[in-house]
Amino acid sequence: MIAEYGFSAPAELGMTLEEVQTPCLVIDMSALEHNLKTMADQVVGMGVRLRVHAKAHKSVDIAKLQQVIGGACGICCQKVSEAEVFVRAGFRDVLITNEVRQPSKIDRMARLALGGARVLCCVDDLENVAELSEGASKYGVQIECLVEFDCGGGRCGVKSEDEVLKIAIAIEAARNLKFAGIQAYQGKAQHIQVYSERRDAIAISTAQVAEVKVHLETAGLSCDIVGGGGTGTFAFEGGSGVYNELQCGTYALMDADYNRVESAEGVCQPMFKNALFILTSVMSKTKRGIAVCDAGLKTHAVDSGLPKMFERTDVEFIHCADEHGAINDPQDKLCINDQLLLVPGHCDPTCNLHDFFVCMRDHKVEALWPISARGKLL
Ligand SMILES: *Cc1c(COP(=O)(O)O)cnc(C)c1O
Numbered sequence: 001m002i003a004e005y006g007f008s009a010p011a012e013l014g015m016t017l018e019e020v021q022t023p024c025l026v027i028d029m030s031a032l033e034h035n036l037k038t039m040a041d042q043v044v045g046m047g048v049r050l051r052v053h054a055k056a057h058k059s060v061d062i063a064k065l066q067q068v069i070g071g072a073c074g075i076c077c078q079k080v081s082e083a084e085v086f087v088r089a090g091f092r093d094v095l096i097t098n099e100v101r102q103p104s105k106i107d108r109m110a111r112l113a114l115g116g117a118r119v120l121c122c123v124d125d126l127e128n129v130a131e132l133s134e135g136a137s138k139y140g141v142q143i144e145c146l147v148e149f150d151c152g153g154g155r156c157g158v159k160s161e162d163e164v165l166k167i168a169i170a171i172e173a174a175r176n177l178k179f180a181g182i183q184a185y186q187g188k189a190q191h192i193q194v195y196s197e198r199r200d201a202i203a204i205s206t207a208q209v210a211e212v213k214v215h216l217e218t219a220g221l222s223c224d225i226v227g228g229g230g231t232g233t234f235a236f237e238g239g240s241g242v243y244n245e246l247q248c249g250t251y252a253l254m255d256a257d258y259n260r261v262e263s264a265e266g267v268c269q270p271m272f273k274n275a276l277f278i279l280t281s282v283m284s285k286t287k288r289g290i291a292v293c294d295a296g297l298k299t300h301a302v303d304s305g306l307p308k309m310f311e312r313t314d315v316e317f318i319h320c321a322d323e324h325g326a327i328n329d330p331q332d333k334l335c336i337n338d339q340l341l342l343v344p345g346h347c348d349p350t351c352n353l354h355d356f357f358v359c360m361r362d363h364k365v366e367a368l369w370p371i372s373a374r375g376k377l378l
Helices: 002-008 029-046 060-068 080-088 103-115 126-139 161-173 195-218 234-238 347-351
Strands: 024-028 049-053 072-077 093-099 118-123 143-148 177-183 225-228 276-287 290-293 316-320 325-328 339-343 356-361 364-370
Touching (some): 029 049, 029 234, 029 356, 049 093, 060 080, 060 364, 072 080, 080 093, 080 103, 103 118, 103 126, 126 143, 126 161, 126 177, 161 177, 177 195, 195 234
Parallel strands (some): 024 356, 049 072, 093 118, 118 143, 143 177
Antiparallel strands (some): 290 325, 316 325, 356 364
């Protein structure tokens, strides 16, 4: 493995955790498998499809596992460049949950469908319909379009059912495009900690989406896909009878921010286990009460809060600089080269910083997975 990837690889197969170079990302394979199977059971129970969001992990290997044991019917990507990685790796059904506007990107997206993959994207502007139609016609391929409805996220998407209908009719009439349904992701509701508040937010958005759907059907347009939902709210969209495709991403790996989101019983996300960790080691211990580790801002994202110590309360991650992490160590327990497992605050931008996942099972490195779509910004 080292030979294959050069010296930048943090580990070799068969190594124990103590032998792995830090800082790096570690996956607990049995926790990952638990999460994928749990979600697969959930969607079967609700009678909806699961189109996993690959932006969370950006890994071809995880997405494949999501299809094989995780019940996924296809994947979501956020960028054309991400979609290119997954289509080239053999994925046949890829939704870009975003608007695609630059002519060069529309061109690249159209080319993705050349090999026969089903390619979908979101639209929230009438003018985009002609642009997409031209791009798809150039290559003689079909692009399927979901009209994005802003159901409370306040990001992309149109706000009224009439606007949705207008765009949907234009898509249906456009050469080489197909109207595929509604994209309605309530991103803001995902991390509402209190269960009843989260449920109420989705009740409001789902009622709006239901009206949009009926409005389209009244005009003779049926929705193959009504998509949305994430790790925090999927049970509400999935049980609504309105949505038929869920787009959960974080559930596979989990992070500290989602650990704070409470279930109906008032406990913090017991359904999914922490499968992703930053492995860091202590590199300086010169002061009482403080240790310094090698996991800084270039190792993990702190936009959703600092990382949490995994299954340890005697020490705490308290501060982050470029390449250093400060750890509160009141009993001065930590020594040089002691390893710590941190649960990242926010998994998506953390994964994007690394080249590899070091996959552990039974205390041994089982696999080294490249983070296939890391850094894909275009
Ligand atoms: C990020 C994202 C998701 C997945 O959300 P998680 O909270 O990671 O499960 C779903 N849909 C869209 C459109 C997203 O951008």
